Amino acid sequence: MSKSKTSFVCQNCGAHFGKWSGQCSDCGEWNTLVEAPNVSMPHHKKSSKPSVSTGPNLGAIAKNDRMNYSGSQSGVVTLGSVNVTFDTRLPTGIIEFDRVLGGGLVAGSVVLIGGDPGIGKSTILLQTAANMANPESLAGSALYVTGEESLSQVAMRAQRLGLSSDYLKVMTETNVETICAALTQEQPAVAIIDSIQTIYTDAINSAPGGVSQIRESAAMLTRYAKQTGTALFLVGHVTKEGTLAGPRVLEHMVDTVLYFEGQSDSRFRMIRAVKNRFGAVNELGIFGMTDTGLKEVANPSAIFLSRYDKPISGSVVMVSREGTRPLLVEVQALVDDSAGQPRRMALGLDPQRLAMLLAVMHRHGGIHTSGQDVYVNVVGGVKVMETGSDLAVLLACASSIKEKPLPSSLAVFGEVGLSGEIRPVPNGQERLKEAMKHGFTHAIVPKANAPKNLMGQFKGINVITADRLDDAIDRAFEL
Secondary structure (H helix, E strand, C coil): CEEEEEEEEECCCCCEECCCCCECCCCCCECCEEEEEEEEEECCCCCCCCCCCCCHHHHHHHHHCCCCCCCCCCCCCCHHHCCCCCCCEECCCCHHHHHHHCCCEECCCEEEEECCCCCCHHHHHHHHHHHHHCCCCCCCCEEEEECCCCHHHHHHHHHHHCCCCCCCEEEECCEHHHHHHHHHHHCCCEEEEECHHHCECCCCCCCCCCHHHHHHHHHHHHHHHHHHCCEEEEEECECCCCCECCCCHHHHHCCEEEEEECCCCCCEEEEEEEEECCCCCCCEEEEEEECCEEEECCCHHHHCCCCCCCCCCCEEEEEEEECCEEEEEEEEEEEEECCCCCCEEEECCCHHHHHHHHHHHHHHHCCCCCCEEEEEEECCCCCCCCHHHHHHHHHHHHHHHHCCCCCCCEEECCEECCCCEEECCCCHHHHHHHHHHCCCCEEEEEHHHCCCCCCCCCCCCEEEEECEHHHHHHHHHHC
């Protein structure tokens, strides 16, 4: 027996509680519990087999179209008896998008993509759907389901982007059972749901966009994708903090999570893979926004480099590595006298790591910033996630303090430890090759990343190695 009782649901993790409290005991977030009335609360203990509510059409789908992608029947088997097959990648028709996805779209995968309003989520997915709906493509069919716009609005966007709309099928619907029934009838190779916050299921009596609705609707769509092999794109809204709205379990349910980075008023857009079961994490795709949609950038390093008439202080070019490729970005630093409490501000970098690096530079580099404001910015709006930027950040700060510019032909990379040592970073030779390709003639790198044969393919660049921070600073200002 059960009775109807008011419960409270955490908007961050989706946990249920019988009474309200200021902090969620599961995820630790504050002020995230929201009242969810008319929830059936059972008197007895939870069963070892929790029941999952599904719509009537989803049950028919599971019965008629169930496919086991593990290669074996359901039940307990040995790992060695599982037949392993390599997944076929479906090209999206956009090279940079394929790169972020890990080489293309895997059949039966679920991709969650989020970003600020107006940054280009619907644009790039409409371009992808139009490309994959072409009978000549490997996918051959696509269905675009919109819950936020009318069909005329979608058609107007397609015309503005110059997309072929002869083969792409579209649908306006927000009920997940109806969507699954339409997917069963059409059987597209790829489907796009724009957006998951507008989808609801009849099995739950609450408004669309709530934690329970998002979780259950996404679970139904994910089950459908795994059972039928249809690849799904789910568009997600983001909060004011820049994270995907809805329960955190949503990111665990899907195979790939993509985030748009950069400002909506900027010419360039960046898509980063923060989770990918079929490819590299932190892979970055760079696009340019044009009148005809998002276009891939052929030489991404060039857009982050500023060419000055003469060298300026506080500017250093570092060789970062985003995903599977090296990327040249410019780091700028401004160190000035503080009028009060010194500030440390970083854009595109971790501010806490910046404070730590400044302490290392004071202790092991002989340069202090105790009474000065320090501002560090990565040009172009890109976010550098790796520690290989440490040496470039400190050299830029030292250049600003000394008011002495470093050579514009200098590229830098390396991790700085707490004891002042310069630690190696992965793929050092690939970074050097990227610097050489863009005309850099000097490079300061960790000693462990030095190429063994400088007279071979690295003959055109002066590789300076350093194993201590003070040595790297001295060598940089000797150039």
